[in-house]
Amino acid sequence: MLQYIAKRLLLMIPTVFGIMLITFMVTQFVPGGPVERMMAQLSGYGAGGEVSTGGGLYQGKKGIDAERLAQLTKLYGFDQPPLQRFFSMMRSYLVFDFGQSYYHHMSVAQLVISKMPVSMSLGLWSFLIVYSVCIPLGIAKAVREGSAFDVFTSTVLLVGYAIPGFVLGIALLVLFGGGSFWSIFPLRGLVSDNWQDLGLIQKILDYLWHMVLPVVSSTLGSLAVMTLLTKNSFLEDIRKQYVITAKAKGLSDHQVLYGHVFRNAIIPIITGFPGSFITAFFTGSLLIETIFSLDGMGLLAYESVMNRDYPVVLGTLYFFTLLGLVSRLLSDLSYVLVDPRISFEGRG
DSSP states (O other): OHHHHHHHHHHHHHHHHHHHHHHHHHHHHSSSOHHHHHHHHHTTSOSOSOEEETTEEEOSOTTOOHHHHHHHHHHTTTTSOHHHHHHHHHHHHHTTOOOBOTTTOSBHHHHHHHHHHHHHHHHHHHHHHHHHHHHHHHHHHHHTTTSHHHHHHHHHHHHHHHSOHHHHHHHHHHHHBSSSSOBOSOSSSSSOTTGGGSOHHHHHHHHHHHHHHHHHHHHHHHHHHHHHHHHHHHHHHHTSHHHHHHHHTTOOHHHHIIIIIHHHHTHHHHTTHHHHHHHHHHOOOHHHHHHTTOOSHHHHHHHHHHTTOHHHHHHHHHHHHHHHHHHHHHHHHHHHHHOTTOOOGGGO
């Protein structure tokens, strides 16, 4: 086991290096970088680094003297060769120093931390609701396969899965956010404007009230996937020979289901916990955050790409790549924890 873990950890090094190198190379060829954008602003051409002018694309150099151009190039670190910039960046990333944001004028770490409450709220509540609903519902559907309950719940889940989250979010705002019908839930934000003046219980209730519509919009599609996965996993085990043998020995359906089937059928569900739990804390949804005016990681990622904020783009990519690789390793290790029959010794 230790040999397998060490091998996986060593493989993370070239994986992360390769991802960062490819992304860094792409950013070097994307037009409208931070230097061009700043020169365009100083020249009065707006925020874009490229502006259409009768004779072609504006390159951001008109009206800017060589000295100012050199200052801007040095300010953003583009006075060094690309490879030197890349290796300097990777050395800083080894100690989790992600530099300063070009657009927000603050450290990338502080910027990400400031956006985390929104993404953590959406992700964590979605994770808890999905797993707390899909497992009992999937088991109930497997036990009652083909019944009216199974057909009805499958229809509801598939309809919910077919509706995109942002469409559902808009519909919920129109229906329950005071758009055209009922003004039940707040329209925007994570908390009310007077949240600081509220008592502890009122703060909790206010926060939960604001989370209802965004969480419903972001979880409905995932419920269908996880519920049907749970149902199919339990159905597969219910039809196996050991279940017939257990029933022949006089065990009740409840004893067979939760004493034998459950610990085998739940393995594919449980092993997804580490990755889903870690992802829940750091991912964001651009559309959901935009609809409900939530300033989280999804909106930050979009703004960083559009504004060519390379420190934020590359820094968050490095951090989330590490998280993704670690979560995959934890998912593999969880197989061994929930099923002792599995061993990675042969893979070491």
